Amino acid sequence: MKNLVYKIRRYTWLLLLMFLPVLPASANESEGKGEVDVKSIVFGHIGDSYEWHITTWGETHISIPLPVIVMGQDGTWHMFFSSEFHHSPTGEYEGFYVAKGGQFDGKIVEKNAAGAEVRPLDLSITKTAFAIILNSILLCVIILGVSRWSKRNPNQAPKGFVGTMEMFIMDINDNVIKACIGKGYERYSPYLLTVFFFIFFNNLMGLIPIFPGGANVTGNIAITLTLACCTLLAVNLFATKEYWKEIFWPDVPLALKPIMIPIEIVGILTKPFALMIRLFANIMAGHSVILSLVCLVFITATMGQVLNGSMTVLSVFFGIFMNILELLVAYIQAYVFTMLSSVFIGLSLVEHHHEAK
């Protein structure tokens, strides 16, 4: 009976919380504010930026300034915080400014001697770069913590968090890497485990909507490109003679060889390319959909209370659904990336077995 009362109370609060955004929105209705620019919100989030925008309270933007590191035309390095752009009235600092529109929209540019906008060598720690570094540190702390525990307590079964992590690591190690590569998997397993946990951890952090999380790390093409290049190297650097023979002199009739050889060479590149695009597109799409659903609340704010209220409830429900789905996707994408990398590595380790025919 008491339990039921608690349940009712909890759901009432939840419902109230859902309708909460409706109240200020409907209050603003009469003021007739400008349209909500969903595209810029979504792309602003999934893109990169020179500061970590947390929220906007009234007219003030609350954001964490990040270091800008650029090498200008004159070959000198400049290092300053991105907040300097806001402090100067023209938005320019040491000759650099953030371009608005044009080819380099949103990027730091400077003017060259001819007066045209050019990009300096930009090694700024942007939002995504900052998130990568932060997540990398956290990941290292977690994994090293687990390994330290194992080292300190030999021949003991771990419990709780360490036990979960260990089970997780061993599951990937045994059921993905070992199963897909087969013999000689030990050489690749540290790399593949690092890839899995790097992707998975960054995916999960991307789902947390408040400060240290929420950055669209694995939904950025530069990140997936780097990972795919690493897999490309892992596949091809230690490949067997048989693998190269199959590419440059495949076991087909001579007339087919001019067709097969280019296909095989392109195949080397398509494998990591598929990995890159899959991870990038999945995570980016997930972030976009969740953001669009959230924006739905603000889009419908001008369309009357009934529509706004119902759409708010709907978008909250869909938002929850998408978040849960993204949790699954976060795991699946890391799993698929690791599994396909393992499969490609396994294919590159083929032994000579045609004699058996």
Next chain:
Amino acid sequence: MSLLQPEFGLLFWMLLSFAVVFIILAKFGFPVITKMVEERKQFIDKSLEAAKTANEQLAGIKADGEAMLAEAREEQVRILNEAAAIREKILSEAKVSAQIEAKKQLDEVRLQIQAEKEEAIRDVRRQIAVLSVDIAEKVIRTNLTKDKAQMEMIDRLLDELTVSKS
């Protein structure tokens, strides 16, 4: 399109941090964990094996103990039986020797009795002879000479009497 253009700065930081993470985790992270798990697995396998052999040994010891117990019980029965047999033997021997002894004593007693009887008979005969001589003297009022020949005659007469009677 900017989404599909990898930023050079981001590539740089990503490569750097991923390389650092990879080096750290590949050196101190995952191999340590997998090695420890492998070692633990071996330890558990070994322990299970040891427990199995210990169990087997225990079962062997139990069986041995039971066999020993059964043997001891058998021995006990055997010893008891033997003891009973020995007792019987001793008893029977004792009985036999007692019987022999008793018989011997009885024989002795019988011989003694015989001797005493004979002695008594002899005494009685002597008395009878004396008495008969005395009676005869009284009858004939004369003293009969108690010489040797007369005594022998009486004896003879007595013998004849007893022989005819028996």
